[in-house]
Amino acid sequence: MFDTKTVSLEWGGKTLTLETGRIARQADGAVLATYGETVVLCAVTAAKSVKEGQDFFPLTVHYQEKFSSAGRIPGGFFKRERGATEKETLTSRLIDRPVRPLFPEGFYNEINVIAQVFSYDGECEPDVLAMIAASAALTISGVPFMGPIGACRVGFKDGEYILNPKQTTALTDGGRLDLVVAATHDAVMMVESEAKELTEQEMLGAVAFAHDSIRPVVKAIIDLAEQAAKDPWEVASQDGNADMKSAIKAMIGDDIAAAYKTTSKSDRSDMLNAARDKVKAHYASDEFDGQARMTAIKLTKKIEADIVRGAILKDGTRIDGRKLDQVRPIEAMVGVLPRAHGSSLFTRGETQALCSTTLGTKESEQMIDGLEGLTYERFMLHYNFPPYSVGEVGRFGAPSRRDTGHGKLAWRALHNVLPSHDEFPYTIRVLSDITESNGSSSMATVCGGCLSMMDAGVPIERPVSGIAMGLILEGEDFAVLSDILGDEDHLGDMDFKVAGTEAGITTMQMDIKVAGITQEIMGKALEQAKAGRTHILGEMQKALGAARTELSAHAPRIETMQIDKSKIRDVIGTGGKVIREIVAETGAKVDIDDEGIIKISSSDLSQIEAARKWIAGIVEEAEVGKIYNGKVVNIVDFGAFVNFMGGKDGLVHVSEMRNERVEKPTDVVSEGQEVKVKVLEIDPRGKVRLSMRVVDQETGEELEDTRPPREPRPDRGDRGGDRRGPRGGGDRGGRGDRGPRRDGGDRGPRRERDDRPREGGGESHIPDFLKD
The missing domain is CATH 3.30.230.70 (GHMP Kinase, N-terminal domain)
Structure with a gap:
């Protein structure tokens, strides 16, 4: 079948x-x-x-x-x-x-x-x-x-x-690529x-x-x-348009050549549009049909490419007058957005990226549901390319495929210089908005994104820069271009992007428009790209030479503490009750993993300290003789229960509230009141006895115990061998005659017990360890 x-x-x-x-x-x-x-x-x-x-x-x-x-x-x-x-x-x-x-x-x-x-x-x-x-x-x-x-x-x-x-393992366990x-x-x-x-x-x-x-x-x-394979399709030959191409070139060739010698992108665009309009007007007459008009437009683009490519190969002359390996002027700034955790404005020629870095906690990690199962990503880089960046009216909204691809390229460039999660326990999001574009906006994102992370205090290993390389290839003749313009990208044969640090390459992406390039060309492009990257790194260092040592005042602080695994359940509590209470009361975010590593985060350091002390109180053991801050959580007739060290309760007996006599605990304390207590005793069952009277409730300093010690209880003496004593005039110490019955009858002598088993058989129910 x-x-x-x-x-x-x-x-x-x-x-x-x-x-x-x-x-x-x-x-x-x-x-x-x-x-x-x-x-x-x-x-x-x-x-x-x-x-x-x-x-x-x-x-x-x-x-x-x-x-x-x-x-x-x-x-x-x-x-x-x-x-x-x-x-x-x-x-x-x-x-x-x-x-x-x-x-x-x-x-x-x-x-x-x-x-x-x-x-x-x-x-x-x-x-x-x-x-x-x-x-x-x-x-x-x-x-x-x-x-x-x-x-x-x-x-x-x-x-x-x-x-x-x-x-997923290519870059782990020693893998580098x-x-x-x-x-x-x-x-x-x-x-x-x-x-x-x-x-x-x-x-x-x-x-x-x-x-x-x-x-x-x-x-x-x-x-x-x-x-x-099925039979191949027939494709119409393009060779029949040579005469039309010659006529168009004679009509606008000089105009196009002049346009591509103009440095300003907007002025160049106006001159090119004027030349194209001249062709459209010529072929708009009735002597030409719709197909001829469409062919004329295509040939105009072809003539533009021929003029630009020829000038580069023959004279080494680029559109904006630069040398083949020359990078456009660069201006870099950091701290341009006052409320962002880190920000930068990176401008290279007519390409500009406004980048910001936001630091978050673990709950901000991106959850990814894929074939491998659920995974979490702590580093995100999002790239946006609004139409105003190229002076056009166009679609604005959700990211396109191109936006996603450019963002991922910049992500790869920066990902491997980030500190480990243990060194820097933050979720990092870099946002790049392209505000101007004339070539290589993805590499501007690499440079700007790196600077914004450094401005945010992310301790990256080394700064990263990126550059886009182009290629003009005609037969065996070729020219490699550094830091290509948008028109050089469109009219050239290669878009080759390289990013890395002074130590080496972190990402490389190549797309070509011809049937492949040789290893010689790729080697030349890599060599030229290295020189360009080094130059760009130098310009970036003028704005910020190293990552800031302090985080922004608006960034969350994260403090890490390690507890014993056996204490995890105490910190979480039944159904999460305790950890929810910590978060609600302190305002800090608390994350705990299966290894007992706790991360406490907040932009307010006092909230972090409050949560840290609370958790420390839960996991630490109370120490006899030490003074703690506590809160009255329950009052009973004989005293008050005080919660101290976050999760521990102890009893302050009414006799330990003041040096003088206290009739009722409510005369001294009320529920919710903050008090200072000293641990007097911890019994073998873990119950804690506390005292308020030996602690200054204002300063928390220990006071001298001025109350006289209790008199020792008098010796009750020998109460006799048989504490039960006589009963009803009889001798309770013996087991003889039990006396008359209440109805006047004689009870008779008490039966003597023997060693026979009771009815029902079996041994005595007394445990063996009590029989001795």
């Missing part, structure tokens, strides 16, 4: 299998990819025609994780998969970025790529498998895809590269990484290791395509 085609290979110690023809047969291309026990289905569908007036390539990638794949039911009210999570959004971008450049220019048919995780074994990561499945599905679908690509994850530990480590690479057989297409300050050579070696590991996967996809 099924015409199933399958290829398999041993890869990284596990079997990778690609199968088609059994599932999703109505899609243009569908591949079921299995690695270990992780299974991903990717289906590709493509529109057979182009919508009228469409002048862009509408490729959409959706990646979805099914909770059933890990044997879990989703959390929340609806108990089903809802909108895309951050991880799903990032993985969708991870798939999109390397495949998009491999479609021919001018191909505008809509394509839908849907990758779904149906089984997850907890070891083989589904994101890399989804990239492989998407590449295979596109390759066999017949659409004009110039692939295939392969993908893999690389770790780095003890000087050795590791193929496809588990993502989490790198994802996508590549064709001949060239690298995409790089995404998080690292613990690796050198440029270590990163370059990791990319080369990944590329070598990817080639067998590319070959396997080609083998599958040879068995199951």
Whole structure:
């Protein structure tokens, strides 16, 4: 029934299998990819025609994780998969970025790529498998895809590269790298990484290791395509527009060249729009149809790219007149927002990021519900890109896929320089609002976010800076550009972002628009990026050289204390009664873990101290002879019970309230009254006897005991061998004749007991230890 085609290979110690023809047969291309026990289905569908007036390539990638794949039911009210999570959004971008450049220019048919995780074994990561499945599905679908690509994850530990480590452990237990690479057989297409300050050579070696590991996967996809690929689509040639392109260049070529020599972005934009309007007006006449007008607009963009790229390759002349390796002017400020816990304004050329850092307690951690189960994240970085930052009117609201991706890139850059939770027990949120943009706003977020954390007093190991590199590639000629502008990004062939400290790289991301770049080009870009990062770090240090040693007055303070595990239940109380009372009375937040580590937080130090003393009173043992502050919690006829040390009660007997005689306890104390007491005695059962009379209730100082000691009780003497004495004139000491009965009869002599068992048999009920 099924015409199933399958290829398999041993890869990284596990079997990778690609199968088609059994599932999703109505899609243009569908591949079921299995690695270990992780299974991903990717289906590709493509529109057979182009919508009228469409002048862009509408490729959409959706990646979805099914909770059933890990044997879990989703959390929340609806108990089903809802909108895309951050991880799903990032993985969708991870798939999109390397495949998009491999479609021919001018191909505008809509394509839908849907990758779904149906089984997850907890070891083989589904994101890399989804990239492989998407590449295979596109390759066999017949659409004009110039692939295939392969993908893999690389770790780095003890000087050795590791193929496809588990993502959650790639940076733990000595691991220093989490790198994802996508590549064709001949060239690298995409790089995404998080690292613990690796050198440029270590990163370059990791990319080369990944590329070598990817080639067998590319070959396997080609083998599958040879068995199951559909007939390729015919694509219209773009060569028939040479005459129109020459005419447009003659019309506006000089105008475009002049515009791209203008430093100001707004002035340059006005000059370019005037040139474009001239073309539109020329082709608006009746002698040209709608298709000709659309083609003219596309060719205008092509001419712009040719002019900019040619000037850079031939003369080394950039749009704003800088040298190829020159960074734009930088101005950095900190403490710009008075109520934020930390803030900065980082400006590089016409790109600007206003960043703020907020410190919170454990309850502010982000809860993440994923295939691995519930996890918690203490560091968050959120990036916003409002339309006014580029002087446009546009959508404003929830973060886009691009915003999510840029924020995660900056998060990776800063994550590995943060102090451990034990060193700095705060939840950290960095917010980056891009207020101006002309290239590399994500790297401005790295720089501004780092400064804002330092301003907030986060003791990061070393400052981090970031830079975006560009590339112009024509045949064998290329030029690497430092700190690219927005137009250089749009018209160039590469967007290569590198961030790190003076000690090494913390993140690296590369996207290209050509069919791959060589190791030589990547090495040149890394070398040039290092010089740029060093320069930017120097400019950042002019604003703030090191993290502040004091937190903002508006930030919560967190004090940590360790208690014995056996005391945890005493601090929490039945149903949480005690800890809720501590929080309600003191105003401080209290968190306690299973190891007995307690974190007390508040922006008011007096609240922290009150909660700390309360908890210390609960877990500490009372000490005889020591004076404590207490509160009367109950009054009885013979005295008052006083709560002291937070969770302990003791009795102040009425005789210990004053040196003189006290008739009633209520004459001296009332419920809720604050008193000072001295511990007189703790009996073996833990009951505490307290005294107020020997303590000055104003100062808390101990007073001399002026009351005379009690007279010792007189000796009662020998009360006789038989305390019961005579009874009714008889001798109670003997067990002889019991006397007459009340009715006048004779009771007779008392029966003598013998050693025979009682009726019913069995031994005496007296315990053995009492029989002696």
